[in-house]
Amino acid sequence: MRHIQRAPLYSKKRIAKDTVEMVIQSKEIAEQARPGQFLHMHVPHHTLRRPISIAHIDRENHLITILYKEIGSGTRTLSQCTVGDEINVLGPLGNGFPLEQQVGSTALLIGGGIGVPPLYALGTELRDRGVNVISVLGYQTKESVFYEAQFKELGETIIVTDDGSYGEKGLVTDALSLLKDFDHYYTCGPKPMIQAVVNSIDAVPGHISLEERMGCGLGACFACVIPTDDEKGYKKICQDGPVFSQEEVVL
Numbered sequence: 001m002r003h004i005q006r007a008p009l010y011s012k013k014r015i016a017k018d019t020v021e022m023v024i025q026s027k028e029i030a031e032q033a034r035p036g037q038f039l040h041m042h043v044p045h046h047t048l049r050r051p052i053s054i055a056h057i058d059r060e061n062h063l064i065t066i067l068y069k070e071i072g073s074g075t076r077t078l079s080q081c082t083v084g085d086e087i088n089v090l091g092p093l094g095n096g097f098p099l100e101q102q103v104g105s106t107a108l109l110i111g112g113g114i115g116v117p118p119l120y121a122l123g124t125e126l127r128d129r130g131v132n133v134i135s136v137l138g139y140q141t142k143e144s145v146f147y148e149a150q151f152k153e154l155g156e157t158i159i160v161t162d163d164g165s166y167g168e169k170g171l172v173t174d175a176l177s178l179l180k181d182f183d184h185y186y187t188c189g190p191k192p193m194i195q196a197v198v199n200s201i202d203a204v205p206g207h208i209s210l211e212e213r214m215g216c217g218l219g220a221c222f223a224c225v226i227p228t229d230d231e232k233g234y235k236k237i238c239q240d241g242p243v244f245s246q247e248e249v250v251l
Protein backbone atom coordinates (compact mmCIF):
# COMPACT_ATOMS: atom_id res chain seq x y z
CA MET A 1 0.00 0.00 0.00
CA ARG A 2 1.30 3.48 -0.88
CA HIS A 3 0.77 6.11 1.74
CA ILE A 4 2.31 9.17 3.33
CA GLN A 5 5.14 8.39 5.71
CA ARG A 6 7.11 10.48 8.14
CA ALA A 7 10.60 9.18 7.51
CA PRO A 8 13.56 10.40 9.54
CA LEU A 9 16.44 11.90 7.59
CA TYR A 10 19.32 9.50 8.31
CA SER A 11 22.11 11.32 6.48
CA LYS A 12 22.65 14.15 4.01
CA LYS A 13 25.72 15.14 2.06
CA ARG A 14 26.73 17.18 -0.95
CA ILE A 15 28.26 14.84 -3.53
CA ALA A 16 28.83 17.15 -6.52
CA LYS A 17 28.03 20.67 -7.69
CA ASP A 18 24.48 21.48 -6.50
CA THR A 19 23.89 17.76 -5.98
CA VAL A 20 22.74 16.26 -2.69
CA GLU A 21 22.56 12.67 -1.44
CA MET A 22 19.85 12.11 1.15
CA VAL A 23 19.24 8.86 2.99
CA ILE A 24 15.93 8.41 4.75
CA GLN A 25 14.84 5.58 7.00
CA SER A 26 11.57 3.76 6.42
CA LYS A 27 10.88 0.05 6.80
CA GLU A 28 7.73 0.24 4.67
CA ILE A 29 9.35 2.06 1.76
CA ALA A 30 12.49 -0.09 1.85
CA GLU A 31 10.37 -3.24 1.73
CA GLN A 32 8.13 -2.06 -1.11
CA ALA A 33 10.46 0.03 -3.29
CA ARG A 34 11.64 -1.21 -6.70
CA PRO A 35 14.26 0.40 -8.99
CA GLY A 36 12.67 3.03 -11.21
CA GLN A 37 10.04 4.05 -8.67
CA PHE A 38 10.09 7.49 -7.10
CA LEU A 39 9.28 9.25 -3.85
CA HIS A 40 7.02 12.27 -3.84
CA MET A 41 8.66 14.58 -1.33
CA HIS A 42 6.73 17.18 0.60
CA VAL A 43 8.73 20.39 0.81
CA PRO A 44 7.98 22.85 3.64
CA HIS A 45 6.03 25.92 2.42
CA HIS A 46 5.44 24.40 -1.04
CA THR A 47 2.03 23.22 -2.23
CA LEU A 48 3.23 20.65 -4.76
CA ARG A 49 5.38 17.71 -3.81
CA ARG A 50 8.65 17.14 -5.71
CA PRO A 51 9.23 13.73 -7.34
CA ILE A 52 12.69 12.23 -6.78
CA SER A 53 13.82 8.80 -7.96
CA ILE A 54 14.95 6.08 -5.63
CA ALA A 55 18.71 5.70 -6.13
CA HIS A 56 19.43 2.89 -3.68
CA ILE A 57 17.43 0.55 -1.50
CA ASP A 58 19.04 -1.01 1.58
CA ARG A 59 16.33 -3.47 2.58
CA GLU A 60 18.31 -4.87 5.52
CA ASN A 61 18.74 -1.53 7.28
CA HIS A 62 15.53 0.08 5.94
CA LEU A 63 17.42 2.92 4.26
CA ILE A 64 16.47 4.58 0.98
CA THR A 65 18.83 6.89 -0.88
CA ILE A 66 17.79 9.74 -3.16
CA LEU A 67 20.13 12.00 -5.15
CA TYR A 68 18.92 15.31 -6.44
CA LYS A 69 20.11 18.47 -8.08
CA GLU A 70 19.18 21.78 -6.49
CA ILE A 71 17.59 23.59 -9.40
CA GLY A 72 14.87 25.66 -7.79
CA SER A 73 13.03 26.65 -4.65
CA GLY A 74 11.71 23.14 -3.85
CA THR A 75 14.98 21.26 -4.01
CA ARG A 76 16.88 24.07 -2.27
CA THR A 77 14.35 24.10 0.58
CA LEU A 78 14.54 20.30 0.85
CA SER A 79 18.28 20.66 1.38
CA GLN A 80 17.65 22.74 4.49
CA CYS A 81 16.37 19.64 6.33
CA THR A 82 18.82 18.35 8.90
CA VAL A 83 19.60 14.83 10.08
CA GLY A 84 16.85 13.57 12.39
CA ASP A 85 14.13 15.75 10.82
CA GLU A 86 11.01 13.85 9.84
CA ILE A 87 10.49 14.10 6.08
CA ASN A 88 6.98 13.77 4.72
CA VAL A 89 7.22 11.27 1.86
CA LEU A 90 4.55 9.78 -0.38
CA GLY A 91 5.56 6.53 -2.01
CA PRO A 92 7.03 4.51 -3.44
CA LEU A 93 5.11 5.63 -6.54
CA GLY A 94 5.05 4.64 -10.20
CA ASN A 95 6.06 1.59 -12.16
CA GLY A 96 9.70 0.68 -12.04
CA PHE A 97 12.09 -1.07 -14.42
CA PRO A 98 11.42 -4.65 -15.53
CA LEU A 99 14.01 -6.95 -13.99
CA GLU A 100 13.58 -10.09 -16.05
CA GLN A 101 16.94 -9.96 -17.82
CA GLN A 102 18.62 -13.37 -17.90
CA VAL A 103 21.61 -14.29 -15.76
CA GLY A 104 24.76 -13.75 -17.84
CA SER A 105 23.15 -11.27 -20.24
CA THR A 106 24.42 -7.70 -20.50
CA ALA A 107 22.52 -4.54 -19.61
CA LEU A 108 23.60 -1.12 -20.82
CA LEU A 109 22.65 1.78 -18.53
CA ILE A 110 22.71 5.24 -20.10
CA GLY A 111 22.19 8.18 -17.75
CA GLY A 112 22.39 11.93 -18.11
CA GLY A 113 22.71 14.31 -15.14
CA ILE A 114 19.80 13.98 -12.75
CA GLY A 115 18.69 10.94 -14.78
CA VAL A 116 21.61 8.95 -13.36
CA PRO A 117 20.13 8.21 -9.87
CA PRO A 118 17.44 5.62 -10.75
CA LEU A 119 19.96 3.71 -12.87
CA TYR A 120 22.10 3.07 -9.80
CA ALA A 121 19.27 1.25 -8.00
CA LEU A 122 18.60 -0.67 -11.22
CA GLY A 123 22.25 -1.55 -11.82
CA THR A 124 22.67 -2.82 -8.26
CA GLU A 125 19.64 -5.07 -8.56
CA LEU A 126 20.65 -6.38 -12.02
CA ARG A 127 24.22 -7.06 -10.85
CA ASP A 128 22.86 -8.96 -7.82
CA ARG A 129 20.77 -11.06 -10.23
CA GLY A 130 23.83 -12.07 -12.26
CA VAL A 131 23.43 -9.61 -15.14
CA ASN A 132 26.57 -7.89 -16.52
CA VAL A 133 26.21 -4.14 -16.18
CA ILE A 134 27.87 -1.52 -18.42
CA SER A 135 27.17 2.16 -17.71
CA VAL A 136 27.56 5.30 -19.79
CA LEU A 137 27.03 8.41 -17.67
CA GLY A 138 26.93 11.96 -19.00
CA TYR A 139 27.42 15.12 -16.97
CA GLN A 140 27.89 18.81 -17.82
CA THR A 141 31.32 19.29 -16.24
CA LYS A 142 33.82 17.62 -13.91
CA GLU A 143 32.18 19.34 -10.90
CA SER A 144 28.83 17.71 -11.72
CA VAL A 145 30.11 14.12 -11.77
CA PHE A 146 28.78 11.87 -8.99
CA TYR A 147 28.63 8.15 -8.15
CA GLU A 148 31.44 7.21 -10.54
CA ALA A 149 33.02 4.83 -8.00
CA GLN A 150 29.64 3.28 -7.17
CA PHE A 151 28.88 2.54 -10.84
CA LYS A 152 32.42 1.19 -11.39
CA GLU A 153 31.71 -1.39 -8.68
CA LEU A 154 28.82 -2.62 -10.83
CA GLY A 155 30.89 -2.99 -14.01
CA GLU A 156 32.55 -1.11 -16.87
CA THR A 157 31.66 2.59 -16.63
CA ILE A 158 32.30 5.32 -19.17
CA ILE A 159 31.98 8.95 -18.04
CA VAL A 160 31.43 11.71 -20.58
CA THR A 161 31.24 15.45 -19.96
CA ASP A 162 29.86 18.12 -22.28
CA ASP A 163 33.03 20.21 -22.03
CA GLY A 164 35.58 17.37 -21.74
CA SER A 165 36.68 18.55 -18.27
CA TYR A 166 36.45 14.90 -17.07
CA GLY A 167 36.24 11.54 -18.83
CA GLU A 168 35.53 11.61 -22.55
CA LYS A 169 34.39 14.85 -24.17
CA GLY A 170 30.99 14.70 -25.81
CA LEU A 171 27.53 13.25 -25.40
CA VAL A 172 26.47 9.82 -24.15
CA THR A 173 25.49 8.93 -27.72
CA ASP A 174 29.13 9.43 -28.83
CA ALA A 175 30.17 6.69 -26.39
CA LEU A 176 27.38 4.36 -27.52
CA SER A 177 29.00 3.83 -30.91
CA LEU A 178 31.86 2.01 -29.11
CA LEU A 179 29.53 -0.47 -27.39
CA LYS A 180 27.99 -3.25 -29.43
CA ASP A 181 27.54 -6.24 -27.14
CA PHE A 182 24.51 -5.72 -24.93
CA ASP A 183 21.10 -7.35 -24.75
CA HIS A 184 18.94 -4.61 -23.24
CA TYR A 185 19.33 -0.92 -22.53
CA TYR A 186 17.84 1.34 -19.89
CA THR A 187 18.06 5.11 -20.06
CA CYS A 188 17.07 8.16 -18.02
CA GLY A 189 17.94 11.81 -18.46
CA PRO A 190 16.75 14.92 -20.27
CA LYS A 191 14.18 14.16 -23.00
CA PRO A 192 16.46 15.19 -25.92
CA MET A 193 19.09 12.76 -24.62
CA ILE A 194 16.54 9.95 -24.35
CA GLN A 195 15.32 10.69 -27.89
CA ALA A 196 18.90 10.55 -29.20
CA VAL A 197 19.58 7.29 -27.37
CA VAL A 198 16.39 5.63 -28.65
CA ASN A 199 17.21 6.78 -32.20
CA SER A 200 20.73 5.43 -32.05
CA ILE A 201 19.96 1.93 -30.74
CA ASP A 202 17.52 -0.18 -32.70
CA ALA A 203 18.81 -3.73 -32.45
CA VAL A 204 17.92 -4.47 -28.81
CA PRO A 205 14.95 -3.74 -26.55
CA GLY A 206 15.10 -0.73 -24.27
CA HIS A 207 13.32 0.96 -21.40
CA ILE A 208 13.24 4.69 -20.73
CA SER A 209 12.44 6.56 -17.54
CA LEU A 210 10.88 9.99 -17.94
CA GLU A 211 11.46 12.73 -15.37
CA GLU A 212 9.27 15.46 -16.84
CA ARG A 213 7.48 17.95 -14.63
CA MET A 214 4.77 16.36 -12.50
CA GLY A 215 1.79 17.47 -10.42
CA CYS A 216 -0.07 15.24 -7.98
CA GLY A 217 1.95 12.09 -8.68
CA LEU A 218 -1.16 9.94 -8.28
CA GLY A 219 -2.77 10.08 -11.72
CA ALA A 220 -5.45 12.63 -10.84
CA CYS A 221 -4.24 15.92 -12.32
CA PHE A 222 -3.05 14.91 -15.83
CA ALA A 223 -0.08 17.32 -15.58
CA CYS A 224 2.43 14.71 -16.74
CA VAL A 225 0.74 12.99 -19.69
CA ILE A 226 2.78 11.80 -22.67
CA PRO A 227 1.39 10.83 -26.09
CA THR A 228 1.27 7.22 -27.24
CA ASP A 229 0.73 5.58 -30.60
CA ASP A 230 -2.27 3.53 -29.50
CA GLU A 231 -5.96 4.43 -29.36
CA LYS A 232 -5.78 5.52 -25.71
CA GLY A 233 -3.81 8.60 -26.85
CA TYR A 234 -1.90 9.42 -23.67
CA LYS A 235 -0.22 7.79 -20.69
CA LYS A 236 0.46 9.32 -17.31
CA ILE A 237 4.13 9.40 -16.37
CA CYS A 238 3.33 9.28 -12.65
CA GLN A 239 1.03 6.27 -12.79
CA ASP A 240 1.78 4.33 -15.99
CA GLY A 241 5.51 5.22 -15.82
CA PRO A 242 7.90 6.79 -15.16
CA VAL A 243 9.41 3.72 -16.86
CA PHE A 244 8.12 2.77 -20.32
CA SER A 245 9.32 0.44 -23.00
CA GLN A 246 10.97 2.45 -25.74
CA GLU A 247 8.14 1.92 -28.24
CA GLU A 248 5.28 2.53 -25.77
CA VAL A 249 5.30 6.36 -25.90
CA VAL A 250 5.95 9.08 -28.45
CA LEU A 251 8.85 11.23 -27.31
Ligand SMILES: Cc1cc2nc3c(=O)[nH]c(=O)nc-3n(C[C@H](O)[C@H](O)[C@H](O)COP(=O)(O)OP(=O)(O)OC[C@H]3O[C@@H](n4cnc5c(N)ncnc54)[C@H](O)[C@@H]3O)c2cc1C
Nearest residue numbers: 050051052053067068069072073074075114117211212213
Ligand atom coordinates in the same frame (compact mmCIF):
# COMPACT_ATOMS: atom_id res chain seq x y z
C1 LIG B 1 9.59 10.58 -11.82
C2 LIG B 1 10.60 11.68 -11.59
C3 LIG B 1 11.79 11.37 -10.96
C4 LIG B 1 12.74 12.39 -10.73
N1 LIG B 1 13.90 12.04 -10.12
C5 LIG B 1 14.83 12.99 -9.88
C6 LIG B 1 16.05 12.64 -9.23
O1 LIG B 1 16.31 11.47 -8.88
N2 LIG B 1 16.95 13.63 -9.00
C7 LIG B 1 16.70 14.94 -9.37
O2 LIG B 1 17.54 15.80 -9.16
N3 LIG B 1 15.54 15.28 -9.98
C8 LIG B 1 14.60 14.34 -10.24
N4 LIG B 1 13.44 14.69 -10.86
C9 LIG B 1 13.22 16.11 -11.20
C10 LIG B 1 12.79 16.85 -9.95
O3 LIG B 1 11.51 16.43 -9.59
C11 LIG B 1 12.78 18.36 -10.23
O4 LIG B 1 14.11 18.77 -10.48
C12 LIG B 1 12.26 19.13 -9.03
O5 LIG B 1 10.89 18.85 -8.85
C13 LIG B 1 12.46 20.62 -9.24
O6 LIG B 1 11.85 21.29 -8.15
P1 LIG B 1 12.32 22.76 -7.72
O7 LIG B 1 11.25 23.35 -6.88
O8 LIG B 1 13.70 22.68 -7.13
O9 LIG B 1 12.47 23.53 -9.07
P2 LIG B 1 11.36 24.48 -9.73
O10 LIG B 1 11.41 25.79 -9.03
O11 LIG B 1 10.07 23.76 -9.81
O12 LIG B 1 11.98 24.63 -11.19
C14 LIG B 1 13.26 25.27 -11.41
C15 LIG B 1 13.59 25.17 -12.90
O13 LIG B 1 13.76 23.80 -13.28
C16 LIG B 1 12.80 23.43 -14.27
N5 LIG B 1 12.30 22.09 -13.91
C17 LIG B 1 11.58 21.73 -12.82
N6 LIG B 1 11.29 20.42 -12.81
C18 LIG B 1 11.85 19.91 -13.93
C19 LIG B 1 11.90 18.61 -14.51
N7 LIG B 1 11.30 17.54 -13.95
N8 LIG B 1 12.57 18.47 -15.67
C20 LIG B 1 13.17 19.51 -16.26
N9 LIG B 1 13.17 20.78 -15.76
C21 LIG B 1 12.52 20.98 -14.62
C22 LIG B 1 11.70 24.47 -14.19
O14 LIG B 1 11.03 24.61 -15.42
C23 LIG B 1 12.47 25.71 -13.80
O15 LIG B 1 13.08 26.28 -14.92
C24 LIG B 1 12.48 13.72 -11.12
C25 LIG B 1 11.26 14.01 -11.75
C26 LIG B 1 10.35 13.02 -11.98
C27 LIG B 1 9.04 13.33 -12.65
